[in-house]
Amino acid sequence: MANTNLQFKTNYAVSNKIEPFYKGGKVQISNDEIYIFCTCGSRVNVLEISTGKIVHSVEHDDLEDITSFALSYDDELLVTASRALLLKQWDWKQAQCTRSWKAIHTVPVASMNFDSTSTLLATGGCDGTIKLWDVLKQYCTHNLKGSSGVVNLVQFHPDISRLQLFSSSLDCGIRMWDLRSSQCVCVLQSHYSAVTSLCFNPDGDTMVSSGRDKICTVWDLETRKPKRTVPVYEAVEGVALLPEDGDFSQIGVKSKDLHFITAGSKGVLRVWEATTARCVYTQALPSTLTPASEDEQEKDDDPRSLTYLLHLPTSNKLATVTAEHNIVLYQLPALTTQQQFVGYSDEVLDVKFLGKDDSHIVVATNSCQLKVFELLNNSCQILYGHTDTVLSLDVFKKGSLFASCAKDRSVRVWKMDSDSGQVRCVAQGSSHANAVGSITCSRMKASFIVSGSQDCTVKVWDLPVDLPSTEEDMHELTARSTEKAHDKDVNSVAVSPNDKLLASGSQDRTAKLWSLAGEGNIGLLGVFRGHRRGVWAVCFSPVDQVLATSSADGTTKLWSLQDFSCLKTFEGHDASVLKVVFVSRGTQLLTSGSDGLVKLWTIKTNECVKTLDAHQDKVWGLHASCKDDKMVTGSADSNITVWLDVTEVELAEEQAKQEDQILKQQELSNLLQEKKYLKALGLAISLDQPYTVLTVIKAIRQGEDRQELLEKTLLKLRLDQKESLLRYCVVWNTNARNCLDAQAVLQVLLTHLPPEELLQYQGARTHLEGLIPYTERHMQRIGHLLQASMFLNYMWQKMRVAGAPSRPPNISLRSTRRKKMAAARRAEMLVTTAIVDKMKIQIARLRMRMRMRMTARSASSS
Numbered sequence: 089m090a091n092t093n094l095q096f097k098t099n100y101a102v103s104n105k106i107e108p109f110y111k112g113g114k115v116q117i118s119n120d121e122i123y124i125f126c127t128c129g130s131r132v133n134v135l136e137i138s139t140g141k142i143v144h145s146v147e148h149d150d151l152e153d154i155t156s157f158a159l160s161y162d163d164e165l166l167v168t169a170s171r172a173l174l175l176k177q178w179d180w181k182q183a184q185c186t187r188s189w190k191a192i193h194t195v196p197v198a199s200m201n202f203d204s205t206s207t208l209l210a211t212g213g214c215d216g217t218i219k220l221w222d223v224l225k226q227y228c229t230h231n232l233k234g235s236s237g238v239v240n241l242v243q244f245h246p247d248i249s250r251l252q253l254f255s256s257s258l259d260c261g262i263r264m265w266d267l268r269s270s271q272c273v274c275v276l277q278s279h280y281s282a283v284t285s286l287c288f289n290p291d292g293d294t295m296v297s298s299g300r301d302k303i304c305t306v307w308d309l310e311t312r313k314p315k316r317t318v319p320v321y322e323a324v325e326g327v328a329l330l331p332e333d334g335d336f337s338q339i340g341v342k343s344k345d346l347h348f349i350t351a352g353s354k355g356v357l358r359v360w361e362a363t364t365a366r367c368v369y370t371q372a373l374p375s376t377l378t379p380a381s382e383d384e385q386e387k388d389d390d391p392r393s394l395t396y397l398l399h400l401p402t403s404n405k406l407a408t409v410t411a412e413h414n415i416v417l418y419q420l421p422a423l424t425t426q427q428q429f430v431g432y433s434d435e436v437l438d439v440k441f442l443g444k445d446d447s448h449i450v451v452a453t454n455s456c457q458l459k460v461f462e463l464l465n466n467s468c469q470i471l472y473g474h475t476d477t478v479l480s481l482d483v484f485k486k487g488s489l490f491a492s493c494a495k496d497r498s499v500r501v502w503k504m505d506s507d508s509g510q511v512r513c514v515a516q517g518s519s520h521a522n523a524v525g526s527i528t529c530s531r532m533k534a535s536f537i538v539s540g541s542q543d544c545t546v547k548v549w550d551l552p553v554d555l556p557s558t559e560e561d562m563h564e565l566t567a568r569s570t571e572k573a574h575d576k577d578v579n580s581v582a583v584s585p586n587d588k589l590l591a592s593g594s595q596d597r598t599a600k601l602w603s604l605a606g607e608g609n610i611g612l613l614g615v616f617r618g619h620r621r622g623v624w625a626v627c628f629s630p631v632d633q634v635l636a637t638s639s640a641d642g643t644t645k646l647w648s649l650q651d652f653s654c655l656k657t658f659e660g661h662d663a664s665v666l667k668v669v670f671v672s673r674g675t676q677l678l679t680s681g682s683d684g685l686v687k688l689w690t691i692k693t694n695e696c697v698k699t700l701d702a703h704q705d706k707v708w709g710l711h712a713s714c715k716d717d718k719m720v721t722g723s724a725d726s727n728i729t730v731w732l733d734v735t736e737v738e739l740a741e742e743q744a745k746q747e748d749q750i751l752k753q754q755e756l757s758n759l760l761q762e763k764k765y766l767k768a769l770g771l772a773i774s775l776d777q778p779y780t781v782l783t784v785i786k787a788i789r790q791g792e793d794r795q796e797l798l799e800k801t802l803l804k805l806r807l808d809q810k811e812s813l814l815r816y817c818v819v820w821n822t823n824a825r826n827c828l829d830a831q832a833v834l835q836v837l838l839t840h841l842p843p844e845e846l847l848q849y850q851g852a853r854t855h856l857e858g859l860i861p862y863t864e865r866h867m868q869r870i871g872h873l874l875q876a877s878m879f880l881n882y883m884w885q886k887m888r889v890a891g892a893p894s895r896p897p898n899i900s901l902r903s904t905r906r907k908k909m910a911a912a913r914r915a916e917m918l919v920t921t922a923i924v925d926k927m928k929i930q931i932a933r934l935r936m937r938m939r940m941r942m943t944a945r946s947a948s949s950s
Contacts, residue, residue: 261276339422479495524540571602624639678712687700817834
């Protein structure tokens, strides 16, 4: 069907993986500003900011969810608290738990914090108590009582000489504790809702608190009274002070007075002047994103709201955490976005390569936002525009333009800037009557897109020749033609490589072929029937007049475009086949299914070449790169995996291995020719070829003084080589032809090695016990042969031939030979009998020692 000289692919290997690392809870950045620490169920993941990859991860053995954690100021100690009421201290760089102790709290710990010396740890529990721990001397120093309800915030004063601790609980007050007297010296009352964060100015005399009651309060810690109450008109989750010595004129700071930044339910950063209680700067929203309404701000799960705000003083950055578990880094003073990390993607519905040399991937998740990942550092760009879940994606040939469709009944076209990598929406259209579940782009040039919807229709949308350069001038798409294509939902659409044909697959168990050549309406050319369930995906071959379809019946089929007949059927998935793509210039297929597997098929042989298992749930997304050397998969388990074609690498490794084997075989032959048996035996064992080792043993036993030479050679071997030799002997001993060589080797090992050394060998007892039955069988066989030879000798002596001399001369010669052979066999039998007896004695000793040890253990335990 295609070029048969093409090298078929045989395997893919994981080259990059984007997996969930944050599912809500606390986030902390190390003081050296290299790592981000965040919770993910029963784990604390450590993300390297420069690469966006998880470099360390610590997990509780009991798999209990981690309720809080704290990293010391020197970045050396990590302490976690779980629902099992245990505190664990970790060497997080080695992922080892160095200490574990009971938290004393009667209910789980809700908040934790270290002091600036990294010696004191404060834990606030849901039982209203606060414990202070000396992590170096390992004891509880304070037990502070008086808070009502959950202690959601504990924080030490930055000046450790003051020995002050601040806490907040459900009573909305901020308690100031004097650690010298273990007393609450005052309660700062200003908020009427939960206090979410505290920050201090450099001299430690001023503190700013934020709360969900939509106010921030500036406190004078000397008088312990509020200086100013600033209404911010949103539930504030985080507050950070701007440095006094910086130039922040770009964000509205005109004076040297105290300014702070807030993050909250509106999803934007705002800068406030404390003395005038005035907002001097509001961060601009993406042009396609509208501000949240008052009702939406009240929702706890509003994806636009911010849940954390962290200041990075060394690099002069801010880090925010969104309700959708995204971590965004901004550079001060301009608040420009530096990096975005997606902590949790939920269910991945589609994924495509994007950009020059496939440097990015665009991902559609169970969300109205699109995510564009840069594969080099896993940094993410979040695209706003759709108002409901994005269902499908497709990319134009050049790779910088792509289209999306969503449940909001709209389609959008996006363009990536080749220099900056920024993506913007350049066109949109909406005329479907129901959710748009599939979309495809023209293949030759960016001239049109085709969408398939749950309203059973297929629409063709023409693109303008020149797309607008800004989102303000977004082009409004209109459908060139609309066709009722199927009786049920349209699951997939695909355009042929020449842009003249269109294929559609539907839940009505059929796929259809349409003509796009004429102006106006699209025309039906034929119907592909044969699947027993709905068709999930359709794909044209890049070189042949063939269409591939995948279905919920677990099969993938190839169809002829000439007569619409089924050419081949591929069966192997245990559940629905969700995606199918051609690779290797149309000679192979990649399929992904609901069973979490990705399979590689060779079309000519109908053979499944490789099954790739890296996902735990449905693999909705599957796409091959332009150069055909990579593919990407996205699954409902929230994992995105980039695979690299390693066929050539494995072939080169196999050839190098074969060449090495040939060289070693030649070297082995040379060593045997030169009678360097020790080196030959060591080389044969390194090749892990029992038959080659047997050949060397036979060569040693063929020479003069063979027993002495064998002992001399075997006893010079290393411990691991003797262990391998004992393992080989078990195999040789099962064959009557090789049993004498095996017994000769065993005689040397059992004679010269003490039982203690034999016990060090892996599986030594099993090997020795496996030798006994075959050795006894060989003894019986030799005994029978000896009896037969003695009977034959007797018969020859008693036979008389009529008319011949009473004892011909040749009879006596033959009798002598038989006697010699019988004597040799008797000697071998005696040697074998002695070996077996010695093995039995040693095994009995081993068993006796084991019984004695077990008896001693049971006595000690009782």
